[in-house]
Amino acid sequence: MTNRRPRILVVGYGVVGKRVADALALQEDMDMAGVVDLQPTRLVEVAEERDYPLYAASEQAATEFQTRGIGCRGTLSDALTSCDLVIDTSPKGVAKGNIDLYQSASLPFIVNGGERKDAAGVSFSALANYQEAVGANSVRVVSCNTTALCRILVAMKSLGTLGEIFVVAVRRAADPVKTSRGPINAIIPVLGGLSHHGQDAQEVLPDLRIRSMAVSVSTTLSHVHLLHLQFSKVTSRDEIVAALHRTPRVRLVRGSDGISSTAHVMELAKDLLRPRGDMWEVVVWEDSVYVDSTNAYLSYSVHMESIVVPENVDAARAMFQLHSTGGASVRATDQALGCYQAEADYHFR
Amino acid sequence: MTNRRPRILVVGYGVVGKRVADALALQEDMDMAGVVDLQPTRLVEVAEERDYPLYAASEQAATEFQTRGIGCRGTLSDALTSCDLVIDTSPKGVAKGNIDLYQSASLPFIVNGGERKDAAGVSFSALANYQEAVGANSVRVVSCNTTALCRILVAMKSLGTLGEIFVVAVRRAADPVKTSRGPINAIIPVLGGLSHHGQDAQEVLPDLRIRSMAVSVSTTLSHVHLLHLQFSKVTSRDEIVAALHRTPRVRLVRGSDGISSTAHVMELAKDLLRPRGDMWEVVVWEDSVYVDSTNAYLSYSVHMESIVVPENVDAARAMFQLHSTGGASVRATDQALGCYQAEADYHFR
Numbered sequence: 001m002t003n004r005r006p007r008i009l010v011v012g013y014g015v016v017g018k019r020v021a022d023a024l025a026l027q028e029d030m031d032m033a034g035v036v037d038l039q040p041t042r043l044v045e046v047a048e049e050r051d052y053p054l055y056a057a058s059e060q061a062a063t064e065f066q067t068r069g070i071g072c073r074g075t076l077s078d079a080l081t082s083c084d085l086v087i088d089t090s091p092k093g094v095a096k097g098n099i100d101l102y103q104s105a106s107l108p109f110i111v112n113g114g115e116r117k118d119a120a121g122v123s124f125s126a127l128a129n130y131q132e133a134v135g136a137n138s139v140r141v142v143s144c145n146t147t148a149l150c151r152i153l154v155a156m157k158s159l160g161t162l163g164e165i166f167v168v169a170v171r172r173a174a175d176p177v178k179t180s181r182g183p184i185n186a187i188i189p190v191l192g193g194l195s196h197h198g199q200d201a202q203e204v205l206p207d208l209r210i211r212s213m214a215v216s217v218s219t220t221l222s223h224v225h226l227l228h229l230q231f232s233k234v235t236s237r238d239e240i241v242a243a244l245h246r247t248p249r250v251r252l253v254r255g256s257d258g259i260s261s262t263a264h265v266m267e268l269a270k271d272l273l274r275p276r277g278d279m280w281e282v283v284v285w286e287d288s289v290y291v292d293s294t295n296a297y298l299s300y301s302v303h304m305e306s307i308v309v310p311e312n313v314d315a316a317r318a319m320f321q322l323h324s325t326g327g328a329s330v331r332a333t334d335q336a337l338g339c340y341q342a343e344a345d346y347h348f349r
Numbered sequence: 350m351t352n353r354r355p356r357i358l359v360v361g362y363g364v365v366g367k368r369v370a371d372a373l374a375l376q377e378d379m380d381m382a383g384v385v386d387l388q389p390t391r392l393v394e395v396a397e398e399r400d401y402p403l404y405a406a407s408e409q410a411a412t413e414f415q416t417r418g419i420g421c422r423g424t425l426s427d428a429l430t431s432c433d434l435v436i437d438t439s440p441k442g443v444a445k446g447n448i449d450l451y452q453s454a455s456l457p458f459i460v461n462g463g464e465r466k467d468a469a470g471v472s473f474s475a476l477a478n479y480q481e482a483v484g485a486n487s488v489r490v491v492s493c494n495t496t497a498l499c500r501i502l503v504a505m506k507s508l509g510t511l512g513e514i515f516v517v518a519v520r521r522a523a524d525p526v527k528t529s530r531g532p533i534n535a536i537i538p539v540l541g542g543l544s545h546h547g548q549d550a551q552e553v554l555p556d557l558r559i560r561s562m563a564v565s566v567s568t569t570l571s572h573v574h575l576l577h578l579q580f581s582k583v584t585s586r587d588e589i590v591a592a593l594h595r596t597p598r599v600r601l602v603r604g605s606d607g608i609s610s611t612a613h614v615m616e617l618a619k620d621l622l623r624p625r626g627d628m629w630e631v632v633v634w635e636d637s638v639y640v641d642s643t644n645a646y647l648s649y650s651v652h653m654e655s656i657v658v659p660e661n662v663d664a665a666r667a668m669f670q671l672h673s674t675g676g677a678s679v680r681a682t683d684q685a686l687g688c689y690q691a692e693a694d695y696h697f698r
Contacts, residue, residue, distance in 0.1 A: 164644070166515060166577045168517040168562075170519055170564055170566065172536075183568075183610060183612065185567075185569060185570060185612065186568055186612035187521075187566065187570075187572075187573040188609060188610040188611075189575070189604070189609075189610075189634055191603075191604035191609065191636040191637050191648075192604065192605070192636050193639055194639050194646060211577070211646065213517075213575040213637075213648065215573055217536065217567065218534075219534050219535055220534060221534060221536075222536065223536075226517045228560070228562075230513070255538070255541065260537060260538075260540065261535040261536060261537040262537075263534065263535035264535075287541050288538055288539075288562075290542055290543050297543060297560065297562055299538040299564070301536075
């Protein structure tokens, strides 16, 4: 790794890729080296409105770019010669096929949650295990649901030993523009075993015992999690709320203030004038927090399109050792994005 | 109480009332004494197609019946003189106002789950506490969600001592014809405390410790519950599936057989040629059942419009002491309805 500002290439310009590219472009200590995609259509506006270097994912895609009159600087192979790290945000399963290319080019890389855990050396969530990614050659930023769960559990385990953790993920059916996907009027349970979210979070937080179930429902805005924690000693509602308050990338809202559904949460993100109306934080309903002796219960909303964006930036920073502590990286990322600032160092002491 | 077939009046001809009226009309040991409603429109087809005696809920309603040319035999007061028991299925809160009338007429009555638990002497679920309703003067049939949960927990507690029970209810936003209700694209959590379902089920099963959380989602077909049980000893998946198999009003389906969502469950009800496509049973996904040492997890679907119908019939039978055991009543009700027959006596031994 070098001492100059690392140049980071974003492969895949979809839901996560376009957001990660914008987030990288805002950071002071790294450069966005360009974006790579198969489909020129997605990149038209970027080509016209922004200064992002464009690359075609294949020779065939390059021809299509040319046909449509969209200037691209070459193919993925060309892009790999002018970057120091790749963040691959390709659809599930596609990144796996690209990894050989990155390794042949001796480039460190980040894949995202859709990939299997063995696709990279470290399964990463910034608040939970930043140190494990420091200097690593490959990192997998865990999925949106797992990222949210990890942030909450980092906050909760600061309060004491946790026993059985059980979470139900009520998942949005599809992202807003996936108009061909359903269900439009049904609830679909995950069958054939528990859902992967608990196991995934345990990859990042191996000292915890986390089990999860999930359903998909007819909505496009956000996931919601309903969480049941068992502490080894009696805890209080105030302690839990305070721990959430001091945790970065966790935002507390109240139904009693009118934020009573995922629609209200996403309206809040728009009112905050966030790019694309994104909500990078896990949004916990403060008035869902309920404590009964050693048992605690709470609900939160997960904006599946944007929640992993800051974690991708932190993963890059850790790999290049740009900051010695996770707290400093999280603060730098969130400040550049304009994300709510909590006591970022708290959980890294 | 007399020895002749009891005459049962149904007050409220809405979602539950119309189904209960039809169910009563099918029973061999009781008579459907008539239906009472405020709105003649709802009763037009009944008046034309069926032989149910109709009554108007008030003098004003009687006038409206007359204006629309729908023959009714009188008002609620008249109806009360020619019945032996009232099943009140009025909307939430309305039944409470009628109770004085029933008591003045010395009539035993049943209210439904929308009412507060102190509206009647016994909170009832047939498999759980049939004996408590035997000879009672007033009974509350618990809500659809609680009815489902009670059936499942009766099956599960037959396997051993249960510790912490936690259930998430993913609720349908509205019944199919409630077209003015939302959300059409959001998830709404229950805030300000846990949901009432756990507490309600504990009214019926006071020896258990049941906690619940809930969300409403954009669908009209069914609720889904995701349940986490902690047994005091190691249990097996086979034991759990077997216990569900032998429980009346519980139907096992498999996602691997194509029944992979609430839409598929309701299609099954139609394929069974059920009246209105009703699914009186709790429908458990067999391939959701997962066991890990003393922890068990499972998911099931709850048809909110029809699941309490058989319980209303059983409650009436218990109050009139028409059968000495819950098993016999459950079998009689289910046989008359055409509901799946399990080993109805099992949980009443």
